[in-house]
Each structure stands twice: as C-alpha cells, then as structure tokens.
Amino acid sequence: MADIRPSASIEAVESGLAAQGYIASRQIATAVYLAQQIEKPILVEGPAGVGKTELAKAIAAWRGMKMIRLQCYEGLDEAKALYEWKYAKQLLYTQILKDKLGEVLGGAPTLEAALNQLHDFGDVFFSKEFVEPRPLLQALEQPAGCVLLIDEIDKSDAEFESLLLEILSDFQVTIPELGTVVAVAPPTVILTSNSERDLGDALKRRCLHLHIGFPEQKLEERIVESRVPGISQTLRKQMVSFIHEVRTLDLKKLPSVSETIDWARVLVLLQAPELGHEMVKDTLNVLLKYEADIEATMPQVSTFIAKASRQGVFG
Amino acid sequence: MRENLHRFFRAARGAGVRLSPAESIDAMRAVSKIGFTDRTILRDTFLLTLAKTQDEKKALGDCFDLFFDRPEPQSSAEDGRADEQDAQGSNAGSDSPGETSSGDEQAEGLGQLAQMLLAQDRNQISAAIANAASAASLSDIRYFTQRGIFSGRILDQMGIQRLRDDLDNLAASNPALAERLTNALDDMRGTVRETVSQALMLYGREEAENLRNEILRNAPLSRIEPRQVEQMRHLIRQIARRLRERYSKPRKRQRRGHLDVRRTIRRNAAWGGVPFLTAWKRRHRDKPKIVALCDVSGSVARVSDFFLLLIHSLHEVVDDVRSFAFSGHLIEVSDILESKTPEEAMAEIMSKVGFGSSDYGSSLADFEDEWMSAITPQTTVIVLGDARSNNLDPRADILRRIAERSKRLVWLNPEGRMAWGWGDSEMPRYSTFCTVVRQCATAKQLERAVSDIVASYQ
Numbered sequence: 187m188a189d190i191r192p193s194a195s196i197e198a199v200e201s202g203l204a205a206q207g208y209i210a211s212r213q214i215a216t217a218v219y220l221a222q223q224i225e226k227p228i229l230v231e232g233p234a235g236v237g238k239t240e241l242a243k244a245i246a247a248w249r250g251m252k253m254i255r256l257q258c259y260e261g262l263d264e265a266k267a268l269y270e271w272k273y274a275k276q277l278l279y280t281q282i283l284k285d286k287l288g289e290v291l292g293g294a295p296t297l298e299a300a301l302n303q304l305h306d307f308g309d310v311f312f313s314k315e316f317v318e319p320r321p322l323l324q325a326l327e328q329p330a331g332c333v334l335l336i337d338e339i340d341k342s343d344a345e346f347e348s349l350l351l352e353i354l355s356d357f358q359v360t361i362p363e364l365g366t367v368v369a370v371a372p373p374t375v376i377l378t379s380n381s382e383r384d385l386g387d388a389l390k391r392r393c394l395h396l397h398i399g400f401p402e403q404k405l406e407e408r409i410v411e412s413r414v415p416g417i418s419q420t421l422r423k424q425m426v427s428f429i430h431e432v433r434t435l436d437l438k439k440l441p442s443v444s445e446t447i448d449w450a451r452v453l454v455l456l457q458a459p460e461l462g463h464e465m466v467k468d469t470l471n472v473l474l475k476y477e478a479d480i481e482a483t484m485p486q487v488s489t490f491i492a493k494a495s496r497q498g499v500f501g
Numbered sequence: 502m503r504e505n506l507h508r509f510f511r512a513a514r515g516a517g518v519r520l521s522p523a524e525s526i527d528a529m530r531a532v533s534k535i536g537f538t539d540r541t542i543l544r545d546t547f548l549l550t551l552a553k554t555q556d557e558k559k560a561l562g563d564c565f566d567l568f569f570d571r572p573e574p575q576s577s578a579e580d581g582r583a584d585e586q587d588a589q590g591s592n593a594g595s596d597s598p599g600e601t602s603s604g605d606e607q608a609e610g611l612g613q614l615a616q617m618l619l620a621q622d623r624n625q626i627s628a629a630i631a632n633a634a635s636a637a638s639l640s641d642i643r644y645f646t647q648r649g650i651f652s653g654r655i656l657d658q659m660g661i662q663r664l665r666d667d668l669d670n671l672a673a674s675n676p677a678l679a680e681r682l683t684n685a686l687d688d689m690r691g692t693v694r695e696t697v698s699q700a701l702m703l704y705g706r707e708e709a710e711n712l713r714n715e716i717l718r719n720a721p722l723s724r725i726e727p728r729q730v731e732q733m734r735h736l737i738r739q740i741a742r743r744l745r746e747r748y749s750k751p752r753k754r755q756r757r758g759h760l761d762v763r764r765t766i767r768r769n770a771a772w773g774g775v776p777f778l779t780a781w782k783r784r785h786r787d788k789p790k791i792v793a794l795c796d797v798s799g800s801v802a803r804v805s806d807f808f809l810l811l812i813h814s815l816h817e818v819v820d821d822v823r824s825f826a827f828s829g830h831l832i833e834v835s836d837i838l839e840s841k842t843p844e845e846a847m848a849e850i851m852s853k854v855g856f857g858s859s860d861y862g863s864s865l866a867d868f869e870d871e872w873m874s875a876i877t878p879q880t881t882v883i884v885l886g887d888a889r890s891n892n893l894d895p896r897a898d899i900l901r902r903i904a905e906r907s908k909r910l911v912w913l914n915p916e917g918r919m920a921w922g923w924g925d926s927e928m929p930r931y932s933t934f935c936t937v938v939r940q941c942a943t944a945k946q947l948e949r950a951v952s953d954i955v956a957s958y959q
Binding site: 192193196212213216217220223224226273274277384387390391394395396397 | 521523524527530531534535536538539541542545546548549550552553554555558745746771772777
C-alpha cells in the first residue's frame with residue numbers, strides 16, 4: 187500500500203481533463219480516477235447544464251478514445267439500444283440464395299433428409315453478419331475501448347434500466363441466438379440523470395454516484411477562463427459573482443454553467459469592459475430562460491452589480 | 502484497518518445510509534486503490550461508492566467526520582505545565598532536576614497505566630483507549646443506558662484496578678505524585694466517557710431511531726405531544742417515500758393476446774407489410790385521482806394535518822389531489838398546501854376554517870354546490886372525520902351522490918369502532934354509502950389506509 191500515491195494520480199486526471207477544457211473539481215477527478223481503477227460506471231446527477239455530458243466528452247478526448255452516445259427517451263427499447271436483426275438483409279439473402287438452397291437440398295431424397303441437411307448449415311441467417319449493432323453493443327466491440335455515454339437515463343422506462351444491468355456490472359450482453367458477447371476492452375461508462383424520476387436501487391448499486399452541483403465561485407471563474415479566453419479578468423470576476431447572486435433567488439430555472447459560458451461569450455462579443463446596468467438588462471435573456479424569472483431578477487440587477495463590482499475591487 | 506472499515510460501514514448504516522454488502526465490497530476495493538494517506542480523498546471515495554442520493558451523501562459525510570474525529574485526551578499541555586510550575590513554586594528551594602528524577606524513580610514501581618498517565622504521552626493514551634474500546638467491543642453499544650457499562654469495561658481493560666492499587670500505595674508514600682495521578686485519571690475518565698458517547702452517536706442511532714419510530718407509529722395521532730410533532734412529520738415523510746417507491750412504477754403493462762393491428766402494419770411497412778414485428782395493445786392504468794375531505798375541528802385536526810401532509814407528498818404516485826377542509830363550512834385547500842410549508846399551510850387552514858364545531862351536513866352541501874364536478878369515475882374520495890355532527894342534519898343523501906359518482910368512497914375515522922354510533926356520531930348512516938370504512942388513529946393505520954387506496958389503482 188505504500189506505493190499508492192492517489193493524490194498524484196488524481197491530479198493527473200484533473201490536469202488531463204483541464205487540457206481538454208474541462209475544469210474538474212476534486213470530487214469529479216476522484217470519481218473518474220476510481221471508475222478507471224475499479225472498472226465501474228459513473229452515475230452523474232445534477233441540474234441541467236452543469237457539464238454532465240461534457241465530462242464524458244472530455245474523458246474521451248483526454249484518453250483519445252471514441253465516444254459512443256446513447257440518448258435515452260421514453261420508449262427506448264432493446265432494438266434501438268442494444269442490437270437488431272437486419273430483417274431486410276436476411277430476407278434478401280434468402281431470396282438470392284433460393285436457387286443455391288434448392289441445389290444443395292435437391293439431392294436429398296426425403297423431406298426429413300433435407301431438413302437434416304439444413305440443420306447442418308447451422309444458423310446461417312442468425313449469425314454476426316445479420317446483427318445490426320446499436321450503441322451498447324458497439325461499445326462492447328471497440329477493440330481499443332471507448333467512453334460510453336448513456337445520456338439522461340431518467341427519461342427512459344424502468345424496463346430499460348434492467349436491460350442495462352448486465353452491461354454495467356459485467357460488461358457483457360446476451361443475445362439469445364448468438365450467446366454472450368463480452369467486451370473486448372471494458373468501456374468507461376458514464377450515465378447522466380436530471381433526477382426526473384428516482385432510478386432503481388439495482389442500477390444505483392452498480393455505479394459510482396457523483397453529484398455535480400453548481401460550482402464554487404473560484405472554480406466557475408476558472409471554467410469561464412478556459413472556455414472563453416478572450417474575457418478580461420475584472421469582467422470575469424464580476425459576471426461570475428453576479429451569477430452567484432442570481433442563484434440565491436427563487437427562480438424556476440437557475441442559470442447553470444452553460445448559461446454562464448454563453449453569457450461570457452455574449453459579453454465578449456459586445457465588447458463590454460465591465461458589467462453595466464443597461465448591458466445586463468439587455469442580455470439577461472441569455473441567462474434566464476423564463477419570462478417570470480427575468481421579471482423577478484430585473485429589480486435586483488442594480489444591487490447585484492454593485493455587489494459584484496465591490497467584489498472586483500477587493501477580491 | 503479492515504476492522505475499522507467494517508466499523509465505519511456499521512456506523513454509516515446507523516446514520517441512515519442504506520449499504521448492501523456489495524457496496525461495502527466496492528468501497529473496500531476503491532479504498533485499496535486509494536489508500537489511507539489523504540483524508541479528503543478517502544472521504545470523497547466513500548461518498549462516491551456508498552451514498553446514492555444527496556441526502557445520503559450529507560449523512561455519510563457527517564458520519565465520516567464524526568467517525569474519524571477521535572476525542573483527544575483531555576489533559577492538555579497547559580494544565581500539565583501549570584502543575585509543574587506549581588510544583589516548582591512550592592519546592593523553590595530544592596533543584597528541579599533532582600525533583601523530576603526522583604519522580605521517575607518512583608514511577609518505576611508503578612503499573613503500566615500509571616506510568617503512561619504520568620508521562621502525559623497523549624498518543625499512547627489515545628491508542629490505549631482505542632485498543633481497550635475494541636477489546637470491550639464498543640461498537641455493540643445500542644442504547645444510552647449502556648454508557649456506564651461500556652465506560653467501566655474500557656477502564657477495566659486499561660487496567661484501572663492496578664492503577665487504584667498504585668494510588669493507594671502512593672497516597673502514603675508520595676502524596677504529590679498521587680495527586681497528579683488522580684488528576685490524570687480524571688482526565689482520562691473524561692476522555693473515555695467522550696469516546697463512549699461518540700460511539701453511541703455512531704452505532705446506537707439506528708437502534709434508537711427504530712425504537713422511537715416504532716413507538717411513534719403506534720401512538721394516537723390526535724394525542725401526541727407538541728415536541729413529537731416534528732418527529733412525526735419526519736416519520737410521515739418516510740412513509741410517503743416508502744409508498745412512492747412501491748407504487749411509482751410506470752403504469753404501463755403489455756397485454757399479450759390482443760394484436761394492435763394499426764401499429765403492427767405501420768411498424769412493418771418496410772417489409773411490405775409482412776409482420777415481422779408485432780405490436781400488442783397496451784393497457785394504461787390510471788394514476789390515482791384523489792379528492793380528500795378533511796374535518797379540521799377539534800380533536801380530528803391533528804390527524805387531518807398528518808393525513809394531508811402524507812397525501813401531498815405522494816406526487817409521483819398520485820396524479821391529482823384536491824383537498825378540502827371543513828368544520829362549519831368547507832373550503833378548498835390544495836393551493837395552500839402546495840405553495841407553503843406544512844406548518845404555515847396548517848396555520849392558515851386553521852385560521853380559515855379550523856376549530857369551529859363541525860357541521861357535516863352544511864359542509865357536504867358546500868362541496869356539492871361548488872366542487873361536485875371534481876369527482877369523476879376515476880376518483881377516490883376520502884373523507885377523514887369522526888362523523889360527529891353535533892346533532893345537525895347529516896345530509897347522508899349528498900354522500901350517496903358522491904359515492905355514486907366516484908370510483909371509491911373511503912371513510913377514515915380516528916375514533917375506535919366502539920364509539921361509532923354513540924352520542925352524536927352519524928357513522929352508521931354514512932357508512933352505508935362508503936366502499937370502505939376504517940379506523941385511522943395512528944401513523945401505522947394511516948399508512949395502511951393510504952397504501953390500500955393507491956394499490957387499488959395498480
């Protein structure tokens with residue numbers, strides 16, 4: 187146990203992700219490190235727009251692996267997620283091979299002998315050739331491993347969760363006609379959820395559970411810095427602290443990191459030197475997505491700006 | 502260290518984090534990759550592998566801090582120094598090196614514990630306490646009444662018997678040293694006591710909570726004490742969570758046997774209508790629709806309070822709840838309950854209709870006049886009340902019409918069956934029209950009643 191230097195490896199993860207433009211908190215980096223070490227999927231929960239999906243992309247880019255994405259929705263089933271038989275191809279091949287089959291079976295004197303001969307061919311039409319791999323099966327078949335992103339798992343039906351269990355715990359799928367397909371290299375699996383419904387215990391048990399909330403001010407500033415390099419330091423400080431003030435209000439949809447980044451881009455585009463009253467009022471719709479939210483924030487704008495610029499002076 | 506991890510898992514279970522053996526194995530594997538060097542990483546690791554919700558993460562984090570925060574031996578360095586200074590002050594004439602050396606000589610005849618205490622070696626003392634605690638299997642502590650027993654056991658393990666003998670001997674030969682030893686012993690007792698209380702907090706919580714909840718579940722809701730109200734609310738929320746987990750599965754079942762021709766043809770259009778894939782008709786089950794009429798007069802008020810809290814925490818399971826409160830007349834309270842905290846909501850409802858003498862007849866008439874249309878053939882109507890109408894007209898005919906319009910009419914009565922029909926109780930007349938009538942005085946009965954109502958939709 188003496189040779190374990192976890193903090194160094196976790197820092198390596200952190201800097202690796204940072205190189206891809208993803209500024210990870212310590213907890214996120216620990217989760218990624220652990221997922222790699224004990225080969226377990228990560229279940230990421232948190233409000234919309236805090237970078238759950240981005241995390242998977244960043245990991246894939248950092249490790250130089252392919253990312254396979256499965257977007258979940260209500261009614262998603264085996265045929266769309268796992269594999270499907272290519273019925274049309276099967277049909278076409280039987281048509282084309284009709285004559286050949288006739289030739290081969292023509293020699294058989296009785297029906298029974300023909301049937302036996304047919305058995306000898308094996309399941310020609312239920313072989314690997316006729317399987318259309320969908321994202322989950324594709325992920326298992328990648329020789330170099332991959333990052334499998336199962337996005338918004340909470341949108342799928344409860345039955346689909348049970349389908350995932352085999353993949354998540356053993357990295358294998360069972361196709362009745364072919365047998366069990368085991369992963370060539372275990373993929374790194376990331377599941378994301380907006381907590382629209384409670385996920386089953388069986389699924390949760392198989393995953394590391396990571397909750398990404400709104401980042402702290404320092405971290406968010408670093409995120410903006412890496413995503414929008416053109417922004418000046420004062421403006422960055424002011425806008426991030428302004429957003430933190432907005433998050434203390436009771437809003438329908440709180441602005442998250444993606445809104446922060448969008449807003450930073452807008453401010454840079456408008457060449458704002460610092461946070462101004464008019465500027466904020468005009469661009470508030472980038473930050474808030476509901477009319478009611480904008481109305482609730484409007485009267486507070488001046489106070490927030492004052493607070494934010496004070497922070498800029500002393501911080 | 503594995504022993505320690507197992508103890509931590511036990512403590513985590515006590516803190517309300519549900520841990521399966523598989524999860525603890527995962528945590529062990531993770532820890533073997535992480536090591537124990539960095540405490541914050543270790544903490545993150547446990548949060549990642551063991552806790553599965555935000556609440557659990559918080560509980561586990563607190564538990565972690567408590568568990569790895571051992572009480573420090575109390576005899577702080579300052580006290581020791583002060584003692585020494587005192588000793589020097591009193592023996593100003595004699596040279597101090599000689600004094601200390603003579604003290605050491607005397608210490609040699611003493612037991613191990615006495616030597617340790619005199620040496621004031623904090624690390625050694627806390628290690629000794631930890632060892633004695635595990636020898637006394639401190640993690641088995643369950644109830645606060647066991648504190649004395651466990652403290653005694655730990656002290657025995659550490660050899661307090663020998664220390665007492667030493668003290669007796671020293672009292673005659675070297676009173677100053679004896680005094681120092683007595684002080685040190687008191688400090689150590691304090692530390693042990695603290696260790697035991699901490700262990701109780703860690704390991705005893707689960708058991709104590711179970712016991713308390715069991716008592717609470719069977720206590721009559723109308724007569725619980727004000728200080729228990731908050732605990733009861735907590736319990737009701739737990740019940741709501743249990744019901745949610747049980748019944749929030751999607752209400753869609755494939756019904757094999759009836760082919761959905763339209764969808765089959767559409768799905769197989771690609772193969773010229775040859776039906777490779779079949780689609781079967783599905784039957785959607787309705788989510789429960791509930792209309793609740795709650796008596797908020799006098800003794801029934803408290804039961805109504807908890808009932809409304811329970812019903813309104815079942816969002817995932819119940820599609821649509823409309824609640825009405827009445828005593829003398831009836832108002833709709835759904836919005837109040839949705840928009841406010843339970844305490845505020847109840848206060849507002851009470852100020853509007855509460856505490857009057859109940860008049861079932863006119864309240865039912867109010868309901869029929871304004872809200873009868875809320876009842877559809879999918880609705881379950883729940884009436885919660887003691888049916889004591891102060892000898893006014895009960896208007897059972899309205900209840901009959903409600904029963905005819907609705908899927909089910911359930912009457913929950915906080916009074917015992919024996920009291921129904923006595924005095925001004927109109928229960929026998931009302932019960933004719935009810936699908937189910939049940940007693941509902943405790944949290945347990947409340948859970949049963951609501952569970953049955955929701956289950957009838959599955």
